[in-house]
Amino acid sequence: MSHVNAIVRPGAAREAGSHRAVACALMTTVVAALEFAAGHVRAADDAYPQRPIRLVVPFTPGGSTDVPARGVANALTASLGRQVVVDNRAGAAGIMAGELVAKAQPDGYTLLMGSIGMLAIVPHLRKSLPYDAQKSFSPVSMVTNTPTIIVVHPSLSVNTLQDLIALAKSKPGALGFGSPGIGSSAHLTGELFKALTGAQLNHVPYKGAAPAAADLLGGQIMILFDTMATLPYIRTGRVRALAISTATRSAVLPEVPTIAEAAVPGFETMSWNGIVAPAGTPRAIILRLNAEIVRALDDPAMRERLAVASYIPRSSTPEFFGAFIERERARWGRVIRDANIRVD
Numbered sequence: 001m002s003h004v005n006a007i008v009r010p011g012a013a014r015e016a017g018s019h020r021a022v023a024c025a026l027m028t029t030v031v032a033a034l035e036f037a038a039g040h041v042r043a044a045d046d047a048y049p050q051r052p053i054r055l056v057v058p059f060t061p062g063g064s065t066d067v068p069a070r071g072v073a074n075a076l077t078a079s080l081g082r083q084v085v086v087d088n089r090a091g092a093a094g095i096m097a098g099e100l101v102a103k104a105q106p107d108g109y110t111l112l113m114g115s116i117g118m119l120a121i122v123p124h125l126r127k128s129l130p131y132d133a134q135k136s137f138s139p140v141s142m143v144t145n146t147p148t149i150i151v152v153h154p155s156l157s158v159n160t161l162q163d164l165i166a167l168a169k170s171k172p173g174a175l176g177f178g179s180p181g182i183g184s185s186a187h188l189t190g191e192l193f194k195a196l197t198g199a200q201l202n203h204v205p206y207k208g209a210a211p212a213a214a215d216l217l218g219g220q221i222m223i224l225f226d227t228m229a230t231l232p233y234i235r236t237g238r239v240r241a242l243a244i245s246t247a248t249r250s251a252v253l254p255e256v257p258t259i260a261e262a263a264v265p266g267f268e269t270m271s272w273n274g275i276v277a278p279a280g281t282p283r284a285i286i287l288r289l290n291a292e293i294v295r296a297l298d299d300p301a302m303r304e305r306l307a308v309a310s311y312i313p314r315s316s317t318p319e320f321f322g323a324f325i326e327r328e329r330a331r332w333g334r335v336i337r338d339a340n341i342r343v344d
Contacts, residue, residue: 048108048285052083055275056101057113058094064209064227065273068144068311069113072275075296076289093183094118095129102131106280108289112137115273116185120328124336125183125343133329138281139321141293142274144311146227147246148189149256151239156222161243161262164223168199176202177223178216180209182343185271188332189245190225191339196264227271228310245269252310272314272328274321286318 053076057069066088073084089097098118104110114137123133131137150161158164168175179187182205194201204221206212209229216224217238224230224239233239234253243259244250247268259267275293277286296302297315306313316324335341 048288049080049082051109052085053080053109053111054085054087055111055113056087056089056097058089058097058115058118060090061088064146064271065113065115067309068273068306071302071305072113072143072293072296075299075302076292079292079295093122095122095126095131098133098136099130101276101278102136104278106138106278106282108277108281108285110278111140111289112276113143113273114276114325116271116328116332117183119276119325121183121185121188121332121336123329124333125341134326136279137276138279138286139318139325140275140277140286141290141318142272142314142316142321142324143293143297144306145246145270145272145314146311147244147250147270148186148225148227149230149234149244149250149253150193150242150259151216151224151226151230151234152242153216153219153222154238154240155219156240158242159240161257161259164242165197165199165263168201172200173202175200175223176204176221177225178204178206178212178221179225180212180227180229181205181207183336183341185269186225186227188335188339188341189269191341192269192335193225193259193264193267195335195338196267231310246312250310251307270312274316290318 055069055073057066059065066086070086073086076084089100091097094115094117097112098114101110101112119133119137123129150164152158152164158167177190179190181187182203187203187205190201190203193199201223206215209226212221212224212226213230213233215221216230217233230239231252234241241253241256243257243262244253245259245268247258247260249256249258275289277289294315297313303313
């Protein structure tokens with residue numbers, strides 16, 4: 001039986017102990033530095049906000065994105081104790097506003113009222129963007145949903161959605177449907193409706209909801225897919241509503257069936273918007289803003305104001321909103337490709 005003798009150099013034990021002491025001291029210093037830095041971050045987040053916050057809206061005042069943005073801005077001003085200023089930056093389908101916010105400091109003082117268009121549709125229609133719709137923003141919360149509604153001129157001999165589908169099939173390509181513009185959520189809802197029902201309708205794009213509604217009233221077009229801009233005319237009987245695109249009926253038009261009820265089980269689309277911040281905004285600030293937005297949208301008075309204007313209040317966690325945007329981006333990308341939609 002052999003034995004292995006360990007050779008220990010004199011003083012080695014003392015050196016090892018010294019090295020351990022130095023390592024422990026270094027570790028203590030690092031931990032203290034990290035705790036100090038974390039404490040400063042927490043203190044900064046707890047003190048947020050220290051100055052006014054800018055909420056950038058990609059469209060003009062009074063539009064479908066601007067109205068809920070101003071409601072939320074007013075609520076946040078009251079709850080945060082700092083002015084939340086709405087900054088309308090219309091142009092290029094929201095691209096200008098998206099670039100501005102994407103390049104802003106991620107400190108919680110510049111926010112964006114994002115929409116289905118700029119976050120889920122435009123990335124499939126533009127070859128290049130000055131921001132990455134997937135990576136440039138941190139979701140905070142969804143704010144509202146709005147259904148697309150199918151309306152027709154009273155002179156068109158249809159009373160139900162099934163009547164419209166049958167008429168479109170009997171006259172392939174003879175009927176056109178208007179929308180607020182190429183690539184709008186209403187346009188894409190119309191394309192999805194065509195694909196799922198076989199209704200052969202030609203798209204007639206307009207530069208906004210108002211001129212589209214005016215031509216429907218004047219009889220220049222017979223069918224319009226729109227996000228509730230025609231609501232006053234539906235109530236007075238100047239146009240006829242056939243169906244809405246959300247999964248459940250609208251509280252403001254409870255007599256109008258959903259597309260899912262009337263013709264296509266499972267059909268659901270919506271225009272939506274929500275607040276995002278520049279990527280890299282501290283998590284604590286995102287959560288603070290989210291909590292205040294959720295509280296604002298839970299307020300009965302706020303919900304009533306939005307509902308009267310045909311908006312469906314819908315807050316969410318940042319995680320839900322982020323996953324929702326990704327699903328919408330994938331979904332509308334397929335519709336755009338299948339329908340071969342292009343923006344000149």
